[in-house]
Amino acid sequence: MPGAARAEPEAIREFGEGAQIVLRTTTDIGAMAPAVERFLATRPDLSVRYEQWGSNDLFALTAEECAAGTPGAHLVISSAVHHLVKLVNDRCAAPWVSGPAAALPDALVWRNEIWGITREPAVIVYNRALVPASEVPRSRFDLLDLLRPERTPYAGKVATYDIEASGLGFLFAFMDSQEASTFGALMEAFARTGAVATCCSAEIIRGVQEGRYLMAYNVLGSYAQTRAAEDPLLGIVAPSDYTLVLSRAAILPGPVADPRAGALLDFLLSAEGQLALARERLIGLDPDAEEEAGRQVPIGLGLPLLLAMDPAKVAQFTSRWRDAFGPGRP
Structure with a gap:
């Protein structure tokens, strides 16, 4: 729209002093900085914005x-x-062929233009001081049981992502709608009990820590684990009925890949890069988390995710979501 303000990054940090690679990502700087710094230690001729x-x-x-x-x-x-799959489908990404990229499982690479670099579960987080151990939900069925009573103490105290503000929140909710027999019942329960739809992993997790929410649903496990390592009152559960597992996706924009950016991608996919990401909890679920490890459902990269970008599907799904949370709800 003419005259509309251009969006700006939430944060910027410069690494190194050589030829510049511009990396744009949704990942918190602190979570990926160690991997970037390790890469630049091997390539002092480069820098990363x-x-x-x-x-x-x-x-x-x-x-x-x-x-x-x-x-x-x-x-x-x-x-x-799903956003990046759409960009690949729209010919906005360059191909890249390398040993580390070729070693990925088929579900995490598509057209040699998109690659999954992390493994992060969607979890339930809760406040240990405020949720009795006997009421900690180990599955979506348990969560429904907590919300079923007419005078449930969890009314207005369960949070999740606002799918219109968070692309990740939309993806997790959409995948639930495809996977879970409980999805419709959860939407009804969230609507009836005044569940809170809000933005951003950090905001949701902080709300649970502070007691504004007793628990939160479908939170990105990597960020939850980082906070839980600092705050023993933050509990984490990987739902036992199934646990969605996200792999953050990477693309190289443009018709031709910049080989310097390809080198950074290869490093992130290498054993050393994956170890650096794992140390920041971007790979896997902390074994100390309260994991009732059930069926894991990886979110694969490819054509099926275009359903989550189809305008008619998005409008229908968003309308259903608003029926639960209402326009203008916090």
């Missing part, structure tokens, strides 16, 4: 630059992986 973005703004900017033929980033990494 790290831009942290909200998922919806990152998608809109990358699509806009693709349409104009002026990619502004060399590497884009997002937790809203």
Whole structure:
């Protein structure tokens, strides 16, 4: 829209002093900084401009630059992986073939233009001081049981992502709708009990820590584990009926990949890079978490995710969500 304000990154940090790679990502700078620094230790001729973005703004900017033929980033990494699948389908990403990329399982690479670099579960978090051990939900069925009583103490005290503000939140909710027999019942229970839809992993987790929410549903496990390591009152459960597992996706924007950005991608996919990501809890679930490890459901990269970007499907799904949470709900 003419005159509309251009979105800006949430944070920027410069690493190194050599030729610059522009990395745009939804990942918190602190979570990926050690991997970036380790990469630059092997490539002192390079530097990285790290831009942290909200998922919806990152998608809109990358699509806009693709349409104009002026990619502004060399590497884009997002937790809203359906956005990047859409960009690949729209010919906004360059191919890259390498040993580390070729070693990925088929579900985590598509057209040699998109790659999954992390493994992060969607979890339930709760406040140990406020939720009795006997009431900690180990599955979606348990969560429904907590919300069923007419005078449930959890009314207005359960949070999840606002799917219109968070691309990741939309993806998790959409995958639930495809996977879970409990999805409709959860939407009804959230509506009836005044569940809170809000933005961002950090805000949701902080709300649980502070007691504004007793628990939160479908929270990104990597960020939850980082907070739980600092706060023993934050409990984490991987639902035993099934646990969604996200792999943040990476693309190399433009018709031709910048080999320096390809080198950074290869490092992130290498054994050393994966170890650096694992140390920041971006790979797997902490074995000390209260994991009732049931069936894991990886979110694969490829054509099926285009359903989550189909305008008619999105409108229908968002309408159903608003029926539960209502327009303008906090």
